[in-house]
Amino acid sequence: MxxxxxxxxxxxxxxxxxxxxxxxxxxxxxxxxxxxxxxxxxxxxxxxxxxxxxxxxxxxxxxxxxxxxxxxxxxxxxxxxxxxxxxxxxxxxxxxxxxxxxxxxxxxxxxxxxxxxxxxxxxxxxxxxxxxxxxxxxxxxxxxxxxxxxxxxILPEYARFLRSKAKASGLRIVVDCGNGAAALVAPRLLRDLGHEVYTLNADVDPRFPGRGSEPTPDRLRDLAEEVVRRRAHFGVAFDGDGDRTVFVDNAGRVLTAEQAAVVMLEGMGYGDVVANVECSMVLEELVRARGHRVRWVPVGRTFMVREIARSGAVLGVESSGHYVVWGNANMDDGLLTMLYFAEAAARLGRVSEVVPPQYPVVRRRVEVPDELKFRVVEEMRKELEGKYEVNTLDGVKAVMEDAWVLIRASNTEPLIRVTCEAKRQGTAERLADEYAAKVREVAERLSRRS
Known part of the structure; x- marks a missing residue:
């Protein structure tokens, strides 16, 4: 009992x-x-x-x-x-x-x-x-x-607020609502703003029968095909509650969060950017080239929201598809993000022409007991410091030439995540395997001592 x-x-x-x-x-x-x-x-x-x-x-x-x-x-x-x-x-x-x-x-x-x-x-x-x-x-x-x-x-008042932020009209846009709550606002909002709108999964349905509630690239093939078929300026997909957005460019390419952020920066103007430590190095390369800096924060929308409010950065981006635009610091609202992306698309014409390359990312998960996982990350920090430029905002991130490795303990599960990005697929896979093996080795050594 x-x-x-x-x-x-x-x-x-x-x-x-x-x-x-x-x-x-x-x-x-x-x-x-x-x-x-x-x-x-x-x-x-x-x-x-x-x-x-x-x-x-x-x-x-x-x-x-x-x-x-x-x-x-x-x-x-x-x-x-x-x-x-x-x-x-x-x-x-x-x-x-x-x-x-x-x-x-x-x-x-x-x-x-x-x-x-x-x-x-x-x-x-x-x-x-x-x-x-x-x-x-x-x-x-x-x-x-x-x-x-x-x-x-509250929806009429909320829609008026969104309309007050919109600066674009006359685009052709495909919207995949994912049978979620965004369907209650997004299609009508865009039509009221003068856009030509085509929809997928636009009926609110608690079973999410269309493509599920998570807008992952493998679930957005229909959206990508519809964008190309309709010769749309872009497509947008929402998750179940409408705070995350994934964009598709006019060529039917599903964009990463960092690629979408670059489109918005190209269309609205560069400045300092807030990004979490998992974001691609392509973002930093482009922001630095324009004379600005990326302000790195731990994974989690809260850190992004607070840093953009503190720093006055023009844009915040989470690798998971959350964005915050300066002036709306506490709202990582997917519908608001859609309007800013539309503004950028209206200024650029063909979004696909400014989309940066996507570098390969490889992820590994290593099971480590809760009582050891943070000690393992600390041991990895000691090993990496002195060899590479190291960021310890969230776990330990080692920045190498044309690559990086991030080692993070999960906050909710007994495991450590190893994430690697490199300009070549083979390099990313080699680094991911190498550092996952090192994490495993350190965990076993600490376990024997306990």
């Missing part, structure tokens, strides 16, 4: 991640758990909340429970229903609400989660989420005088 209870507590504790709350619906994350999270949230940050959700099957019961918990804690709720996550970011940034959004983003259908935002739009992460976890398990968490509930259709 005690062992089962301990296992349950361990499972519940594990849903509080570094950047959000996430778990398998019905197992780790249930309506009862969501209600208590809402109660803890109301204790952590009192006041008015905007609460929305994506279109997953499990989102409505979790959303309802989360709202009830926030109300029970004495805070008031403005329920905005099913919306792209950008609408909730907008509510936090421009309307003075704290915000919560039920989503598992691009993860498989059995997963769900909660993303949290403070007033002003800054995401709740790290120590803040761990403080929320402590409140969740606290014996002193009790219902208080309930707050008030209002329902609000």
């Amino acid at each position: 005690l062992q089962a209870w301990a296992m349950l507590l361990e499972r519940l504790s594990a849903i509080f991640r570094l950047y959000d709350i996430r778990g398998v619906y019905g197992s780790d994350l249930t309506p009862e758990v969501a209600a208590r999270i809402g109660l803890a949230l109301s204790y952590y940050q009192e006041g008015d909340y905007a609460v929305g959700m994506d279109a997953r099957l499990s989102s409505p019961p979790l959303h309802l429970a989360l709202v009830s918990g926030i109300l029970a804690g004495g805070s008031s709720v403005v329920d905005v229903g099913v919306v792209p996550i950008g609408a909730v970011m907008y509510a936090a940034l421009h309307k003075g609400y704290a915000a919560a959004y039920v989503t598992a983003s691009h993860l498989p259908p059995e997963w769900n989660g909660i993303k949290l935002f403070k007033r002003g739009g800054d995401p709740m992460v790290g120590d803040e989420i761990q403080r929320l976890r402590e409140l969740f398990f606290s014996d002193g968490l009790r219902p208080r005088e309930p707050g008030s509930l209002a329902r609000f259709d």
Whole structure:
């Protein structure tokens, strides 16, 4: 009995991640758990909340429970229903609400989660989420005088905000909504701006029957073919909640995040850029050549958002497909990114003519026990320092001539990720294998000492 209870507590504790709350619906994350999270949230940050959700099957019961918990804690709720996550970011940034959004983003259908935002739009992460976890398990968490509930259709106001940021019209654009929440806004928004729009997977469907919720290159063949067939200026694909975007150029080529960032820089003008340590060296080569610098940050949208707000860089890019443009520092909103890409495309004409090369990237995963993985990374740092230019913002990154190697411990799994980029495929594969073997060797040596 005690062992089962301990296992349950361990499972519940594990849903509080570094950047959000996430778990398998019905197992780790249930309506009862969501209600208590809402109660803890109301204790952590009192006041008015905007609460929305994506279109997953499990989102409505979790959303309802989360709202009830926030109300029970004495805070008031403005329920905005099913919306792209950008609408909730907008509510936090421009309307003075704290915000919560039920989503598992691009993860498989059995997963769900909660993303949290403070007033002003800054995401709740790290120590803040761990403080929320402590409140969740606290014996002193009790219902208080309930707050008030209002329902609000925020989409018209959010769409007006997006239109105010748009500077392009008259393009031919193919939009793959992925059956996610972006379908509620993106196609109509572009048409209202005067673009010729063709759509794929534009019906909101919680099963994501079209190509799944994650816009990976292998799932975007239909989009690429449609861009070429329609002679479109570009194509754009969204994930389940609309914060990630993947672009296809006019030649039908699926662009990496760094390639898309270069298109936006070429169209809107260069300046300093914020990028995470996994981003391609092609970005730094081009930014440096224009007399500017790349400001490197750890992996995670929060670091990008905060650094662009601090530094005034013109663009932030995450290798996963999150972008932030200066002036909208707390909004890595995929629909907003789409509008800036359209602006660049309108100025450039043929996007494909400015797309830089894509260098080969090879990834390896090495299983390492949780109690050893950070020690292994530290040992690798000691080995690499003095031999190469080393970046220790997030794990250890060794920059070599025409290549780099990044060794990072996973925050959620007992493993270390080894990522290598080089200008030649063979070099990338050789480095990935070499450093994965070194990580394995160090882990075995430390294990024998323990």
